[in-house]
Amino acid sequence: MIRHLCSCTLAALLAAPLAIAQSPKDEKPKSPEFAKSDTAKSEPAKSAELPADSITDGSVTIGGQPIDYRAIAGTLTVGSSDSQDAMIGLDGKYLPGSDIDLPTKIEDQPATARMYYVAYFKKDAPKGSRPVTFIYNGGPGSSTMYLHMGAFGPVRIVLPNVEHQEAAPYSLVANQYSLLDASDLVFIDAPGTGFSRVLGKDAPKAFFGTDPDGRAFSRFVHRFLTKYDLWNNPKFLFGESYGTTRTAVLTFLLQQSGIDLNGSVFLSQILNFDDSADGPQGNPGTDNGYFLTLPSMAATAWYHHHVPNQSADIEPFLKDVEQFSLGQYASALLQGADLPDDQKHAVAAKLESFTGVAAAYWYKADLRVSGSEFSKELQSELGITTGRLDTRYEGPDLDPLSAEADYDPFGSATSAPYDAAVNHYTRDVLHYGQDLTYKPSAYGPDFHWALEHTPPGGRGWDASVNVMPDLSVAMKRNPKLKIMLMGGYYDLGTTFFGATYEMKHLQIPAKLQANISYHFFETGHMVYVTVPALEELHKYTADFILANEHPAR
Numbered sequence: 001m002i003r004h005l006c007s008c009t010l011a012a013l014l015a016a017p018l019a020i021a022q023s024p025k026d027e028k029p030k031s032p033e034f035a036k037s038d039t040a041k042s043e044p045a046k047s048a049e050l051p052a053d054s055i056t057d058g059s060v061t062i063g064g065q066p067i068d069y070r071a072i073a074g075t076l077t078v079g080s081s082d083s084q085d086a087m088i089g090l091d092g093k094y095l096p097g098s099d100i101d102l103p104t105k106i107e108d109q110p111a112t113a114r115m116y117y118v119a120y121f122k123k124d125a126p127k128g129s130r131p132v133t134f135i136y137n138g139g140p141g142s143s144t145m146y147l148h149m150g151a152f153g154p155v156r157i158v159l160p161n162v163e164h165q166e167a168a169p170y171s172l173v174a175n176q177y178s179l180l181d182a183s184d185l186v187f188i189d190a191p192g193t194g195f196s197r198v199l200g201k202d203a204p205k206a207f208f209g210t211d212p213d214g215r216a217f218s219r220f221v222h223r224f225l226t227k228y229d230l231w232n233n234p235k236f237l238f239g240e241s242y243g244t245t246r247t248a249v250l251t252f253l254l255q256q257s258g259i260d261l262n263g264s265v266f267l268s269q270i271l272n273f274d275d276s277a278d279g280p281q282g283n284p285g286t287d288n289g290y291f292l293t294l295p296s297m298a299a300t301a302w303y304h305h306h307v308p309n310q311s312a313d314i315e316p317f318l319k320d321v322e323q324f325s326l327g328q329y330a331s332a333l334l335q336g337a338d339l340p341d342d343q344k345h346a347v348a349a350k351l352e353s354f355t356g357v358a359a360a361y362w363y364k365a366d367l368r369v370s371g372s373e374f375s376k377e378l379q380s381e382l383g384i385t386t387g388r389l390d391t392r393y394e395g396p397d398l399d400p401l402s403a404e405a406d407y408d409p410f411g412s413a414t415s416a417p418y419d420a421a422v423n424h425y426t427r428d429v430l431h432y433g434q435d436l437t438y439k440p441s442a443y444g445p446d447f448h449w450a451l452e453h454t455p456p457g458g459r460g461w462d463a464s465v466n467v468m469p470d471l472s473v474a475m476k477r478n479p480k481l482k483i484m485l486m487g488g489y490y491d492l493g494t495t496f497f498g499a500t501y502e503m504k505h506l507q508i509p510a511k512l513q514a515n516i517s518y519h520f521f522e523t524g525h526m527v528y529v530t531v532p533a534l535e536e537l538h539k540y541t542a543d544f545i546l547a548n549e550h551p552a553r
Helices: 145-152 203-207 210-227 242-256 294-303 314-338 341-355 359-364 371-377 409-428 468-477 496-503 510-515 531-548
Strands: 054-062 065-079 112-122 132-136 155-157 172-174 184-188 197-199 235-241 263-269 384-386 394-396 482-488 516-521
Touching: 065 210, 112 203, 112 210, 132 145, 132 210, 145 155, 145 184, 145 235, 145 409, 145 531, 155 409, 172 409, 184 210, 197 203, 203 210, 210 242, 235 242, 235 531, 242 263, 242 468, 263 496, 263 531, 294 314, 294 341, 294 371, 294 496, 314 341, 341 359, 371 384, 394 409, 468 510, 482 496, 482 531, 496 516, 510 516, 516 531
Parallel strands: 132 184, 132 235, 235 263, 263 482, 482 516
Antiparallel strands: 054 065, 065 112, 112 184, 112 197, 155 172, 384 394
């Protein structure tokens, strides 16, 4: 779960033309009327100063309606503590009169994070009327180039369906499924990713962890609302993958600090890491990861035609699998060593009927198969490794004798196009970061994420992150808050059944369950790589925002 998508080296796209409808105007851009600081400075920034923001204009047609927008690419600096953060101005410098004696060297100064963002504002919108949606990917340690360049930005990368395409040049097109028809958009790169940087003493420790990351994003939201005078606008969060973990924490932190959100959207969710398909054998005695993953395994087997006598439709099939998962399968796992051998054989046979993986394999594995083991075993006789984040993808085995998948064919197929797209678009269209390195992720030998969490009330387990209490408390404190959960059936990274299980086990009054809506797709983790699913994703998200932007009216 700690990994999201591997990052690959850029090919030669940067010299290729962009085939997009948006064309930033040649004249020198001006700051939007609602911005509180000058942003179009052209002089080079010093190493200790924020790079100058870049402002461009564009237009995109959504649903047949042209939308003119202003794009701002820039950074905001946040501190590593509330007291330090309060002394930092919007320009990233300490405010006059701040009681702080800065060392000369940046590496000796208190830790700060420069958080890079790209904001899109619809032009001529009445002040205070437009919703603003904060959007981010997960990882943890991933940039937001995927949601930006694949789902909701005004330009998107074109990918072939479930294939590893040819290398660059790639095709970028105007995104008719951008979310700009429903909301202004803010794509945020987490500290240490994209053009975001962590600076100062012990900076990685100050920002690389469940709780410090959530606090950094909370401070960013506060600063952004102040800079662009958006405090009275409807506000939404949209997180994907580990970004849903962040969203649960952030929803609570914002509510605690005086910001009631209109809604939070969870795409490909993981709130309780005990529910993960990744390595549950390392957490013995906790069997959720096995029975909650089975429906995703069955969906994968159904897609690859490995289910014996499989039905024509996946929905009725999955209902049967879900019933078995929570019933006979969960009961068998919970019995542990007391499970009678004849029942163990019967359950193994049933597992084979749902997954196409031999009953003998299930029996030998003590009925407990991780997502990675399944990815390797499903098509092993063909020498094929099945994808993890999107199990429709497949690729040759790297090691025919390994017990688990050695890589994710989906990540290998999608990383390079997204990397190329964000670098080309950011520099050639947004005119930002010409001399900077865009980091698709923060991953590396020195990257360490503190997967620890203190929930509201302080009663948590050190061994596992579970942010369900954060979302529960936020929903109870703000009973008008609306939640939408979405995901793909073919996802072994964050399973759709596990996500549903989490939502239905939140510690909230039964009537608040009505505040949660659900939508699932016949796709994988990044549902938007398939255009029909992207179209539906846009519709569900736009409808959710429009339905909840003025809930009291």
